Amino acid sequence: xxxxxxxxxxxxxxxxxxxxxxxxxxxxxxxxxxxxxxxxxxxxxxxxxxxxxxxxxxxxxxxxxxxxxxxxxxxxxxxxxxxxxxxxxxxxxxxxxxxxxxxxxxxxxxxxxxxxxxxxxxxxxxxxxxxxxxxxxxxxxxxxxxxxxxxxxxxxxxxxxxxxxxxxxxxxxxxxxxxxxxxxxxxxxxxxxxxxxxxxxxxxxxxxxxxxxxxxxxxxxxxxxxxxxxxxxxxxxxxxxxxxxxxxxxxxxxxxxxxxxxxxxxxxxxxxxxxxxxxxxxxxxxxxxxxxxxxxxxxxxxxxxxxxxxxxxxxxxxxxxxxxxxxxxxxxxxxxxxxxxxxxxxxxxxx
Numbered sequence: 001x002x003x004x005x006x007x008x009x010x011x012x013x014x015x016x017x018x019x020x021x022x023x024x025x026x027x028x029x030x031x032x033x034x035x036x037x038x039x040x041x042x043x044x045x046x047x048x049x050x051x052x053x054x055x056x057x058x059x060x061x062x063x064x065x066x067x068x069x070x071x072x073x074x075x076x077x078x079x080x081x082x083x084x085x086x087x088x089x090x091x092x093x094x095x096x097x098x099x100x101x102x103x104x105x106x107x108x109x110x111x112x113x114x115x116x117x118x119x120x121x122x123x124x125x126x127x128x129x130x131x132x133x134x135x136x137x138x139x140x141x142x143x144x145x146x147x148x149x150x151x152x153x154x155x156x157x158x159x160x161x162x163x164x165x166x167x168x169x170x171x172x173x174x175x176x177x178x179x180x181x182x183x184x185x186x187x188x189x190x191x192x193x194x195x196x197x198x199x200x201x202x203x204x205x206x207x208x209x210x211x212x213x214x215x216x217x218x219x220x221x222x223x224x225x226x227x228x229x230x231x232x233x234x235x236x237x238x239x240x241x242x243x244x245x246x247x248x249x250x251x252x253x254x255x256x257x258x259x260x261x262x263x264x265x266x267x268x269x270x271x272x273x274x275x276x277x278x279x280x281x282x283x284x285x286x287x288x289x290x291x292x293x294x295x296x297x298x299x300x301x302x303x304x305x306x307x308x309x310x311x312x313x314x315x316x317x318x319x320x321x322x323x324x325x326x327x328x329x330x331x332x333x334x335x336x337x338x339x340x341x342x343x344x345x346x347x348x349x350x351x
Contacts, residue, residue: 023039024039026040027041028040062331063200064200064204065197065263066197067330069305070106070107070311070320070323071109071110071111071160071307072094072107072308072311073095073238073268073270073307073308074094074111074112074113074274075099076112076138077091077092077093077123077125077137078098081138084137084138085134087133087134089134089135090134090135091134094310095310096310097312099143099146099147099150102311103146103150103157105311106320108158108160109159109161109305110147110160110161110162111307112143112161114140114167114172115130117136118136120175121171121172121175122140123136123137123140140175141178144176144181147181148179151184151211158210158212159211159212160214160305161211161214162307163213163214165216169223172220172226173224173225173226181211185211185213186211186213187209190209191227192232192263194261195260197263212227213226214228214229214232215228215229216228216229231262232263233254234254234255234256234258234264235251235266236248236268237268238251239270240272243271247293248290248294248297248298249297258298260301264305265302267294267305267306267307269282269283269286269290270307279308280314282308282309283311283313283318283322285316287306287308287319287322288322291303291306291326295329302329303326306326324338325337332349333349335349
C-alpha cells in the first residue's frame, strides 16, 4: 500500500474518533473540515469521498519535499548477488535483499554507484574510481528493469535514484532508455531552482512523472537532462565522518545543510565499512538522534531521505520507525505519523 493510500486510510479511520474544529481562509490543516479549497493551507485541497466520513476535509497530496522516504545506501551491493564476472567478488555488501524486495518493503530512494565497465554500465564498488572484476556486482540494466517492473505494477508510487556517477557521456541515457524508464522520467525543467516547494505528489502521479534521478556529474544536467544532485539537495557527510553524536556536517560537494535554496535534505547514517552487527545498533535509537541533530543543522528542516545500510536490521523500529517519525514531524508535528490527530492543529497528537 502506498504512502498516499496509507494517509487516506488513516483519514478514514480517524474521522470516527474526533471532530474537527472550525477554520477557514487558508488556515485549515490536513484533515480539518472545510468548505472550499480556499479554506486549506497551501498544498492541501478540500475533498470528500462518496463513501466514508461525512463532510469535506482538507486532504493531501502535499509537495514532494513534504514527505520523507526510506533510502537504501548502495542498494545494489546485495548479499549473495549472482556473479557476473569470471572471478569471485571480493568486496563488502550493504543490503540483504534484491531491489524488488527493497521497494516492496518500503524503500523509495536507492543510492547507486554507476560505472563504465566491460563495455556497458555496471553497478560496482571501486578502487580509485575504477570498477574491477572483484568489485563488480552486475549490469545496471538488470537493476533498472526491476525498478521499471515495480513502477509499472505500482502506479501511485514514486522512486528516487541518487547516483554516484562514473559513466561517460550518454551512457546513462542509453541504459535508462533500454530499461524502459524514460516514460516515468521527472523532467529537470519541473524541479524548483531556489528552494521552492516541489510539485504535489498527486500531480507527479497523475502526470506519470514518478522517477527522479540525480547524478553527481554537474554537466549532465545540461547535456542529458539528468538533475545535478547538489542543485536541489543538501547532504550530510557520509561514512564515519557523519556518525559523530551531536554533529551533522555537510559532505564536501554539498552546500551547507542550512542552505534553503535547496528544497531536499538527505541524511546519511552508515559507517565507512559496513557491518551487520554495528548497523543493527546504528539503525536503532542512534539514527533518530542523528535525525534530530541534522534537523537543527539544516535550519529546522527534517530530512526527506534517510540513507542506511541493511535497512531491516535494528533493535526496535529501526529505519522504518525513523521514517514514520520524520513523516509525523513533516505532516503534523508529531513524533510518529500514526499519532497525527484528525482535525488537529499542528502538534496535537495521540499518545
